[in-house]
Amino acid sequence: MKKYIGKSIYNSIAIGKIKVLEKKDKVIKPNQIEDIGAEKQRFESAKTKAHKQLQDLYIKASKELGEDSAAIFDVHKMLLDDQDYLDFIYNMIEQKVNAEYAVITTGDHFASIFSEMDNDYMKERAADIKDISERLVRILSNTINNDYILEEPVIIVADDLTPSETVQLDKEKVLAFVTLRGSTNSHTAILARMMSIPALVSVKMELTEHIDNQIAIVDGNTGEFLINPDPDTICNFKKMKEEEQEKKRLLQALKGKENVTLDGTRINIFANIGNLSDVDAVLKNDAGGIGLFRSEFLYLERDTYPTEEEQFQVYKQVAEAMEGKKVIIRTLDIGADKQASYFNIDKEENPAMGYRAIRICLDRPELFKTQLTALFRASAFGNIAVMYPMIISVEEIEKIMKIVDEVKAELIERNIKIGNVEQGIMIETPAAVMISDLLAKKVDFLSIGTNDLTQYTLAIDRQNQKLENYYNPHHEAILRMIKQVVDNGHKAGKWVGICGELGADLVLTEEFIRMGLDEISVAPPYVLTIRDKVRKMDLTK
Template sequence: MITGKGLPVFSGIAEGKIFYLRKHAFKTEQNLSLPDMESEKARFSAARKAADEQLSALFEKVRSEVGEQEAMIIDVQRMMLDDPDFNDAVISRLEAGSSAEQAVDRAGQQFAEFFGNMEDAYMQARSADILDAANRLLHILNGGTAADFQLTEPCIVAADDITPSETVQLDKSRVLGIVTRLGSSHSHAAILARTLGIPTLVQAKLPDGQPLDGRMMIVDGCDGQFYIDPDEQTFDRMRQKKLDAAGRRYGLEELRGMESVTADGKKIELYANIGSVDDVQIALANDAEGIGLFRSEFLFLGRTACPSEEEQFAAYREVLEAMGGRRVIIRTMDIGADKKADYLGFAPEENPALGFRGVRVSLDYTGLFKTQLRAICRAAAFGTAAVMFPMIISVDEVRRCREMLRQVLHELAEQGVLAGNVEVGIMIETPAAVMLSEELAYEVDFFSVGTNDLTQYTLAADRQNPKVEKLYDAAHPAVLKMLSLVAQSARGAGIWAGICGELAADTRFTETLLRMGYTELSVSPAYLLELRKTVRESTMDLISKGGETE
């Protein structure tokens, strides 16, 4: 038996035969005779057109099977094929006498290396997207079609790495698990694997120099372990672990429809985080009591222009009507940092996480902001809506946002356009907002703490940088003290406070958060029933005068 470790991307236990994915070997060497430049340019142009058609079809496949948000990942590659810098790099090599294959290969390697050497983990992950797009072009130039593969039976797919487009083309009925030697937990392939619910390990220490095809493997996505040719004892242990997990999930079903009430009778709102209209059905299937974070910026990504007021209105209205009167909190566009909309023309930034993002964009692009607020207010007539402003660092920002909202409501009323009232809240995700929370609490109806950003800003640890991953701890004493201060400020002003960051789903800290005074927790839909179980076993009666837990 061979054992090894990897970085878990999605939990769960999988067992099955290994199918080792081998990449196509592309012809990229230079011909002995000098190629005709115009002919090679025409071949490159035709390959780009064919690749765009393939990616368009793949986009529709992913959108129908997985969702709009995940399909936007495929659009990233389409944009790369249209990138002027990449195309100029290819053309300059063609004009210097390279073949189309060699020019695409060299340009792809150049740009992939450039992104791979960046310090930002998100930008490093784009290196795989560039190589994926270049390999698609090479495959077409070599006479092939789509760079996919067929599975003849259920199996665990192993590979050096798997590109995003390959991941979404996997036959979900036959893929039991994924294990790769390379890869990042922040890559698009990892995001898609989590969305598809496939137990996955990246950066796995697979054995070298021996065939793996057809051998039996167990993937433990919970502990990051894999077993090749497992013995009977390991089989029994893993199968029991899988049965235990299934039993726990089955036991949670009895909580469906029950109220989220603590053992001492306090009602807690358990909401879902969503990124697209499609996600609302997943939230409802997991018995969400509301939407605590609708990431509206995903409506702006993977496009060539901003969504219109009508597009936004239709999306918000659909979610509000689907939730049937339950509260839906729409975060205004948090464009910037790792969520880029190139059509807005933002200049590159050395440290985008600390740069032009969130409410800073909204207050600079006031026309864009007012269009979004109009769409939200119009949709509010069809349900219970709240609006939430991200990346707040001052009272002045909140007042400017509220004034913009007041103007929009006044304009809609003058125009005779149906609109509804909305609650107003802010994200608490900067240390500045924490320290000003007492003043900010008198400006809004609620707080929602984004523990992901608050943690990285408090600990000066980039949450996308694997080199400081060990320092990133949402339960760090400094972060917990900040959370306690925010809850205390909310109580003092008579408003409610919730949490929509990843810490909200960590049941080890549920009772701590409740005792601080948080009455709403918003998490990924899959965590809702487990969280309800923990809430019903917790109490809130140990809140001390200072907001700290005893």
């Protein structure tokens, strides 16, 4: 038996045969062409077909994993239309070079530029550029990759997996992912978590076809990858797997139960979603409400701004489906790694700290008013609350409330009913934490976004693989900030929740409740797990 260690993405166990996906780079040679126009047309046809494939992948990922996970394919479509990328390809074709060679050379050129940038967001685009370039070459050369066709359930082992490769695999036949490269915050890692599939990244081993078809064990709890284990080890892990399945079965018995500790302390457990189709998962997992509806995915899934009516219909359907349970909808949080080409946002050195979220909305009030109008119209059909992201000042809240008053007045003029809408803000920056006492007086609730708060506080890009050992969401500074926000919110008589990934961290659940958090919002699959943890606590001890 050989044992290797990697970084775990999803804590579960898988036992089965290995399927090695070893990418063999096809050598693309330059060929001289005579008809430049025809070659350009051949490329255009391939580009159109690539767009269709990416849209199909987007739809597949949306249905299976939700809009949040599918958004990467919107990024790929934007890169496919990037004018600099296209100009480089056309210039090469004009030198009478075949389209395949022009595409692969262009992809390598831009991937090299991106990988050498200091900005970690742009570094990640290197893999995306190579992904779309390889897609175009496969279309141009009429090549089909049969590696995605799985005959039986297997453990996928690869050097790395692109989001496209991950989504194309039949998830019913994927027992686990094991990659030699990749980070715990990569797109593929996010997809694996959403698919509830055990996954390890950064496994220190050599990729060889000799391990193909061998039996292996992936232990997502310890990060161990065991190849050709002995019968006793297999037997032990099978028992652990059975215990794991039994725990999942017992969690189902918690549906309909209250989120209350042994000593009587209550807390709301809500769910985070990205689109209308995710509501089913919220209801299946018996969440008390929706703590974060990421409305930006209504914008990312299209090529033009969604209209007031289109947005209204989505918000209305979510509110009605939840049947009176609270639905907290975050206003547009576009920017940073969530880009839509029709917004015409300039490229930035550091987009995570740039033109994004509420800054765009206040800079483009008509865009903001359209969304607010749709939200307040929908509020008449359920229990809708509105939450504003990336707030750093009292002045921003005052500007928002002025626009809200205008929207309400216009709706009254149109004789349109509106509900009693709670309005809150996300606490995502150290600045917001430090003045949370002032901010709390201006709104109905505070919700802590721990993902951005952690990276801004620690000055660490959470997607930078080199800094993973430094990225510590349990850092004492983060926990003190959360406690400070809770205290300031309660002093102002407002409730305080948490909607970042840290909310699903069972190690901190008891500490969060002792801090006084009123609500924890997590991905739907974690709702019952958090409820189980809460119901076993006794805060008097």
